[in-house]
Amino acid sequence: MILHIDMDAFFASIEQAINPRLKNKPLIVGSRANRLHTVVCAASYEAKRLGIKSGMPTQEAFRICPHLEFVPAEQGKYIWTSEQILELLKRWELRLNYASIDEFQMDIENHPDPLKLACDIQERIKGTFAITASIGIAPNCILAKLASKINKPCGITVLTPDNLMSYLQKIPLNKLCGLNGITGELFVTKGMRSCLDLYQKPSYFLKNLMGKNGLTLYQALHATESFANLPKESKPKSIGHSYTLPRASKTPQFIMAWIRLLAEMVARRLRENNLESKTTHLWLSGPLGSKNSQGQMTWQNATNDGQEIYLRCLRIKLKSKNQLPMIRALGVSCSNLNQPQYDSPLFLEAKRREGLLEAIDKINYKFGDDTIYPAIITLASHKHEP
């Protein structure tokens, strides 16, 4: 059996726990500071009750509820809380998996009283952090996750062989992880509506419809010892940043300044994680709804130097067949990550450059992120955009 813990309205609940003024009020957490030019990253239950959902443009949320409280997201707080919850859960000395920032799984095979365990966990989390969690208990991970969503917030749902079918019949199939999109709709066109319809299909049916993912889904649904197959805590495979401009721009210097800024942000995170990257990705998109242009290239030498990543982006941009006249959003990301190879022969210039970057990182750490940065980045300020 697996016990799945899903935090309720995680980011919003943390903000309410920190700031008592926000308690019991409809609140949204936006993914950036500009409250009118972003989307809802998390909504408190008071806001959810009014029909506000995450992913919704904030302008729409404010139309629904003009006196909505707004807080810009601060990832650091949420990551910190998530890590503290993980530490707390370790005290039960059960096999534990960190599923995402607000989800945790425990292997409770042979546990004498799962329901009491779930109650204890809820109580400890609430007592320590003043936020609530919903818990699902089921024979495998995917069903436990599904179960955790059935009684939200602060609910506990146990799926047993006896009640499994009746629960599955009541839950629409897009609630199942991986089916909340085109694939879910595809199943609906095949006449399937509930999770039970899916559960009762044979493996070849899912494989024909979804390929490898279909087989994985079948195995996950019917697994009995899934914990052994859980993903281990893994290193990042890519690191990237993207930005949407308030309006589309056709000024090359402005776009290049933004590419440089994003490249510097990515490079800094690479250095913080002691990583270098060989593959650089650049994507540019035109006015919303129009075409994207993206490209990636792999180099022999890995780098975590913002200037180098920027130059690589320019190469990719130059190579692209699809030159966009107007740019609305852009992103830079790096993959093919490895730890720096210090034993490789370093040229004097590369060594000096490394020392320079290290010094800049230290200064920015001490005096703030925007103490030293490449001059071109000043052009990314919107007042420079004609």
Add this chain to the structure above:
DNA sequence: TCTGGGGTCCTAGGACCC
């Protein structure tokens, strides 16, 4: 003058090698 930002995984097709 409506729609963010961080990721992962999979597939198809091309280039290239033996």
Add this chain to the structure above:
DNA sequence: TCTGGGGTCCTAGGACCC
């Protein structure tokens, strides 16, 4: 008158998750 079969690596693009 002719061109198999196996493999790897890379890129573009799609789907999905939180």
